[in-house]
Amino acid sequence: MKLFKTIRFLCLIFLLISPEILSAQETSIMIRVKAKDAKFIGSSMGGSRIIVKEHVSGRILAEGYTSGSTGNTDRIMKDPISRNIQLSDDQTAGFIAKLSIEKPVFVTVSAYAPIDNSVKSETQLWLIPGKDITGDGLILEIPGFKIDVLSPQLHESIGADNEIEIRANIIMMCGCPLTDGGVWNSNQYEVEALIYKDKKLENTIPMQITDKASTFLGKGKLSPGNYEIAVYAYDPVTGNTGLGKTSFIVN
The missing domain is CATH 2.60.40 (Immunoglobulin-like)
Structure with missing residues (x-):
């Protein structure tokens, strides 16, 4: 049962x-x-x-x-x-x-x-x-590039007498490095810093690869004011683009 x-x-x-x-x-x-x-x-x-x-x-x-x-x-x-x-x-x-x-x-x-x-x-x-x-x-x-602006740092205050160094780390989205003559050849890409003062484009600064892989550098002098920098990378062959930003003060 x-x-x-x-x-x-x-x-x-x-x-x-x-x-x-x-x-x-x-x-x-x-x-x-x-x-x-x-x-x-x-x-x-x-x-x-x-x-x-x-x-x-x-x-x-x-x-x-x-x-x-x-x-x-x-x-x-x-x-x-x-x-x-x-x-x-x-x-x-x-x-x-x-x-x-x-x-x-x-x-x-x-x-x-x-x-x-x-x-x-x-x-x-x-x-x-x-x-x-x-x-x-x-x-x-x-698509894209991963771009981190290393300097100037966010909200950094810089003297007007100093030359501004713009540094950015730029890699492919998988983390692959950009190098001079490498698989991802830095010479193939256009890298520039767009300089905005009080929200208006004031200047552009070309950036070049340094001895360190994926690190790009550009220099320039800026007048006092509030600035935003947008660093972009553009590949004219594939149309790939990327952007990184920071804001800082020149006094």
Whole structure:
């Protein structure tokens, strides 16, 4: 009798379980984020934040960060690329989203990078139950340069008699360095500081690479006032652009 009750109870539980849960299949999608004209964004840049949402409801199905290396430089940047050639390897940064779905679902995949989540890249696709997307997976591209103005420092006060040194660290969005004659050749890029005084453009100062990788320098004299500097990098070959800002006082 006890066995009969147990079986009857299990049958009842089985009937109450949603058919959707019974038929749901785990489906994996590899999501990678690649810097424009460069490599993959991974652990060295804090990863790229990934959010996978069901398009219609907006419900979050998976979220996390890419982790791993930026990938193989020769394979990504130097070797000829033909159809079905995989850019990534087992160490290359990515995020695996594992979803339990019982029917095809149309999703929106968003990537935010680099570490300060300053740029968003987004795409949409159908996911089919049990049909994994592996290998290179889904690759989203993040354009731009990551630019940090090192000097003048924010809100720094500088004497009018002093020559202003404008220094900026400029890297690709994956963290790859700019160097003289390197893979990311600093001579290919136009780098300038736009000098704004009281919100009006007063001058532009060209900036050149220093002996230190990714560090650019420009110099000039400024009259007393409140200033904002916008350092930009522009690649005339790819159209890639980036910008970094700081504000300071000359007295």
